[in-house]
Amino acid sequence: MPPSETQPRFRSRSRWGHFSVQQAPLLLSFAILAGTFGVYVGLFVANQHHFLTPFEGQSIVNTALPLVFAAVGQSIVVLTRGIDLSVGGVMALTNTIVASNMHASTGSMVAWSLIGLVIGAGAGLVNGCLIAFGRLQPILVTLATLSIYTGLAIKVLPEPGGAIPVEYTKYMANVNGPWGLIYVAGLLLVWFVFRRTPFGVAVYAIGNDQAAARASGIKVRPAKVGVYVFAGTLYSAGALFFSATTLGGDATAFDPFILTSIAAVVLGGISFFGGRGSAVGAVAGAFALTLVTPLLFQANVNQLYTDAFQGLFLVLAVVLAGLVGRLVSARA
Amino acid sequence: MSVATAAAKERIRRVPESLTPNRLRTIVAFVAAIAVFVIGDILHPGFGSAESVKAILLTASFVGFVAAGQTFVVLVGGIDLSVPWVLNAAAILVVTTSLGQDGRAAWAVLLTLAMGLGFGLVNGLAVAFLAVPAVVITLAMNGIAQGLTLGLSQGLTCSSCASYAPPVVRDAVTGEALGIPGGLFLWLGIVLLMTFVLGYTTFGRRVYAIGNNSEASFLAGVNVRLVTVVLYMLSGMFAAFAGITLAAYGGQASLGMGDPYLFQSIAAVVIGGVSILGGRGNYLGSTAGSVTLVALVTLLLAENMPDWGRDVVYGGVILVILLLYGREKTAV
Numbered sequence: 001m002p003p004s005e006t007q008p009r010f011r012s013r014s015r016w017g018h019f020s021v022q023q024a025p026l027l028l029s030f031a032i033l034a035g036t037f038g039v040y041v042g043l044f045v046a047n048q049h050h051f052l053t054p055f056e057g058q059s060i061v062n063t064a065l066p067l068v069f070a071a072v073g074q075s076i077v078v079l080t081r082g083i084d085l086s087v088g089g090v091m092a093l094t095n096t097i098v099a100s101n102m103h104a105s106t107g108s109m110v111a112w113s114l115i116g117l118v119i120g121a122g123a124g125l126v127n128g129c130l131i132a133f134g135r136l137q138p139i140l141v142t143l144a145t146l147s148i149y150t151g152l153a154i155k156v157l158p159e160p161g162g163a164i165p166v167e168y169t170k171y172m173a174n175v176n177g178p179w180g181l182i183y184v185a186g187l188l189l190v191w192f193v194f195r196r197t198p199f200g201v202a203v204y205a206i207g208n209d210q211a212a213a214r215a216s217g218i219k220v221r222p223a224k225v226g227v228y229v230f231a232g233t234l235y236s237a238g239a240l241f242f243s244a245t246t247l248g249g250d251a252t253a254f255d256p257f258i259l260t261s262i263a264a265v266v267l268g269g270i271s272f273f274g275g276r277g278s279a280v281g282a283v284a285g286a287f288a289l290t291l292v293t294p295l296l297f298q299a300n301v302n303q304l305y306t307d308a309f310q311g312l313f314l315v316l317a318v319v320l321a322g323l324v325g326r327l328v329s330a331r332a
Numbered sequence: 333m334s335v336a337t338a339a340a341k342e343r344i345r346r347v348p349e350s351l352t353p354n355r356l357r358t359i360v361a362f363v364a365a366i367a368v369f370v371i372g373d374i375l376h377p378g379f380g381s382a383e384s385v386k387a388i389l390l391t392a393s394f395v396g397f398v399a400a401g402q403t404f405v406v407l408v409g410g411i412d413l414s415v416p417w418v419l420n421a422a423a424i425l426v427v428t429t430s431l432g433q434d435g436r437a438a439w440a441v442l443l444t445l446a447m448g449l450g451f452g453l454v455n456g457l458a459v460a461f462l463a464v465p466a467v468v469i470t471l472a473m474n475g476i477a478q479g480l481t482l483g484l485s486q487g488l489t490c491s492s493c494a495s496y497a498p499p500v501v502r503d504a505v506t507g508e509a510l511g512i513p514g515g516l517f518l519w520l521g522i523v524l525l526m527t528f529v530l531g532y533t534t535f536g537r538r539v540y541a542i543g544n545n546s547e548a549s550f551l552a553g554v555n556v557r558l559v560t561v562v563l564y565m566l567s568g569m570f571a572a573f574a575g576i577t578l579a580a581y582g583g584q585a586s587l588g589m590g591d592p593y594l595f596q597s598i599a600a601v602v603i604g605g606v607s608i609l610g611g612r613g614n615y616l617g618s619t620a621g622s623v624t625l626v627a628l629v630t631l632l633l634a635e636n637m638p639d640w641g642r643d644v645v646y647g648g649v650i651l652v653i654l655l656l657y658g659r660e661k662t663a664v
Contacts, residue, residue, distance in 0.1 A: 083467060130651065135660040137608050139411065139467065140598070144650035147595060151643025158640070259471055272465040304487055308479020314472040318464045 025269025089149025099249025124232020357605025452568025
């Protein structure tokens with residue numbers, strides 16, 4: 001075979017063309033969110049004969065916030081080719097400890113919020129050390145720590161209970177409108193900064209090729225520990241938002257976040273083979289998933305089917321992402 | 333001197349040949365199971381009695397059934413997270429279709445096993461043909477199974493949902509012959525079948541080949557996709573089988589009865605020395621893993637260990653086992 005045939009051929013491409021190929025999964029996640037939102041609004045207007053009110057807006061944003069934070073944490077882990085099943089346990093532990101200790105004073109609310117974040121960071125530190133220094137598989141480690149953290153959460157609060165002061169809700173989940181979006185904006189800002197730090201670069205490098213990252217002077221093990229600590233902190237932040245809207249503690253309420261955080265990452269177009277994708281997509285995915293429940297409600301579907309539709313949503317997104325990926329690489 | 337060295341080499345080589353690391357792990361798993369019984373009998377005289385051992389083994393058999401399917405998919409580097417609700421759906425399907433009548437039992441059991449195969453088929457097709465990560469598709473299918481189960485049974489409030497398992501099926505699991513419950517004969521049959529299939533058939537060789545290097549096995553003429561699909565189907569079928577036997581054991585189906593089996597089946601596989609990366613391990617190990625796990629739980633119950641403590645010990649045991657022999661070889 002002549003060498004020219006084996007050479008990859010490069011084609012000049014417009015700026016937009018290059019962008020669309022690079023960002024196809026991210027654009028797909030926006031399209032999924034827009035589509036879901038469109039169907040929801042359509043059904044809502046057909047049923048209620050008026051457009052969304054601030055109440056629906058704040059309700060959707062408040063419901064989405066815990067998942068948005070959990071999904072961004074999961075994204076960072078998945079970008080390093082890992083997976084974190086302990087997300088449910090970390091959130092449960094944070095929620096139960098905060099709910100059984102927080103009082104209505106500003107000092108107490110600030111202190112216990114910070115303690116909550118430290119709990120998440122600590123739980124992530126354990127995960128990260130076992131994975132990076134113990135050289136263990138992320139899925140097995142986090143399955144084991146999920147059991148441990150959930151157990152500890154049940155120890156803290158054997159029955160659903162505890163109390164979150166109503167004042168806390170005012171700050172974390174404004175009841176008058178979708179002002180919780182400010183927190184989403186803050187999170188995206190954190191993401192954009194993180195993405196441009198050496199730590200962020202290391203995360204992508206490790207996900208693409210761990211050995212190459214190591215050879216290029218990236219300290220793989222500390223970076224991996226950092227990833228799980230960062231992710232754990234974000235899960236706890238999600239749990240704080242969850243506490244603020246449910247006003248109580250429940251050790252068993254967080255299992256669904258394992259499925260939904262991973263689903264949001266998939267919907268967000270982040271590759272499970274590491275190093276590809278953006279947490280911005282996961283935020284879009286988290287909102288799309290959150291919309292499934294009110295959408296089904298407007299469509300008069302029994303709420304018992306919610307899990308089935310979320311699962312179906314996930315399957316469709318995966319299949320669609322695969323097809324788009326194939327289409328894009330065929331064109332490229 | 334050269335003769336002496338050769339003899340020494342010969343001696344060194346002879347030991348590892350008969351005692352490969354894989355066999356060692358299986359033996360360790362069995363020793364661990366026996367150790368739990370011995371320690372239990374010292375702490376609680378009667379723990380190691382025939383009656384007690386029989387009860388523990390029967391409880392372990394349900395984990396063992398699920399672990400059979402899990403072993404299959406883990407051997408090719410996959411994982412099946414759809415176990416809990418496929419199992420639960422199976423338990424409900426078998427009682428609602430049989431309505432507790434012996435005449436309907438055969439069809440109900442066949443239909444239920446077919447449902448398990450169906451869920452496995454979707455998992456397998458997605459993994460083999462669409463290159464969807466196993467974690468993602470099986471998690472999604474678990475959600476779909478959960479939503480469909482809850483929705484179709486109206487949250488287990490349907491009129492036929494309170495039916496009992498047919499007496500024939502119940503006798504097959506709990507009825508005793510020669511003082512041994514039928515469930516243990518079923519398990520023995522599955523142990524023999526699994527050992528034969530994995531160790532002495534072409535299919536078994538192909539499973540290990542794919543687990544070690546799927547590309548090389550493809551080049552060597554193995555139909556990797558077909559084998560993968562079959563393995564996921566078997567995993568779904570074994571989960572359904574466990575659901576049927578659990579419904580038979582308890583008499584009725586309940587919601588959430590499958591939840592413990594995801595963690596326990598993976599734990600049994602890990603304790604049994606099956607590598608999560610695929611290609612290493614066998615079902616005998618998983619069998620010993622199931623017994624160790626269930627015996628340990630029973631012992632902790634006898635020690636009046638609260639729920640939360642059991643969760644923590646579960647996770648701790650997995651981590652210890654992983655640190656003992658689940659570590660990846662290459663330094664990261």
